[in-house]
Amino acid sequence: MSSCSGGDEKAGMDRRGLLQSAGAFAATILAPGVTLYAFGGGEAEAFQARPPEEPASSRQRWGLLIDLNKCSTGCNACVTACKDYNGWQDTGRADIDPQWIRKVTLKDPQTGVERSAPVMCQHCASPPCVDVCPTGASMKRADGIVLVNKHVCIGCRYCMMACPYKARSFIHEDESDQKVNNPSGKGTVEGCTLCVDRIDAGQRPACVEACAKEGGALIFGDLKDPQSEISQALRKLPSKKLRADLGVDPGVQYANLT
């Protein structure tokens, strides 16, 4: 069996190491100096939303570019904004805490260089979670957003096993007072939706909005539109995909990872 480390050797991390540090880091960080933002209600459109009766189409592919030079270790604004908007929270049991998005520290053991990066569902073009789902609940929308259709999810958690980024969480307890934009209940799997309801309303995801007020490390946009902010930034910045060797073609890319 060959080593399973891939595109991230320079950061001194193989997959296991990356994910282990992810768990440990998320469990210990206490979000110092985090600002809470309220969303919804009178927010301006960041881009032209398609008409409500028009389905999502493959003419677009939504993605994120994360510039790690602008992402600071202490900042947790994206995580807090996601929790706030989508209504998930820590359960008090670190091993079953939902993590739609988490901050991960990467350290090169040779040079000691540290990087802090948010990791969430990478919205793969060939998502392994969709391949393994026995009911078709794990699905990729036409515009590239990978979602869980909780109406048909049976909670088998195959997708959680299949995901190389540990991006999915299982809901272990009964939920109450769920957000209208994110209905969720016990016995189903959930994960980053790229704030699909906001995108359909012409708004950027909650994490991107929050980050814009902090470091501005997150750039959201249409990867298929050469004029979009993200496409222009991708042409300028050398970027990497996490575990590019797997060939799942993530829609989330990282600039200045090493």
Added chain:
Amino acid sequence: MRFLSKLLVAVLLLVGAAITLPGGSAGSVLGGSTAWAADEGAGRTPVPHPAHGKGDHCVMPTEFMRRNHMLMMYAHRQDVLVEGIRTTKFNISGCVNCHAVKGEDGQPVSFDDPKHFCRTCHTYAAVQIDCFECHNSKPQASDKSAAKSDDLGADGADAAKMAAFLRETKK
């Protein structure tokens, strides 16, 4: 043998007709509840009385909604989640907002309360619904997806068209 096969065909035809006839006569989606009303008038059957929603009428005529709300919601959830079609007419949050029932404390009740709009009928009919295991059963102030008042312009022709469509998709 030939006689036997002819007999079989005749029996099958008869059974087919017997199935089709009541189906055809009772198949009118819009006229199905006259028996209900008559029964109640005669005091024979206790019927549920769900609270009225806000405004003059529902997104579709009441008789239509009574028979088909589950199909509309089923179709709508596929549209929204899988296709990304974000029309609001058949949104569950629209139902919850418009049909909110206030409890003794003046606050809208949740699905745990027997007075909740959906429970009034579903308890009566002993039909379990799982919607509120995930969806919020109380109206949300920040909700932007509730049906607007100008969405409520459905007329009989619209409903008949929808009923025809549903019969078609059921086949």
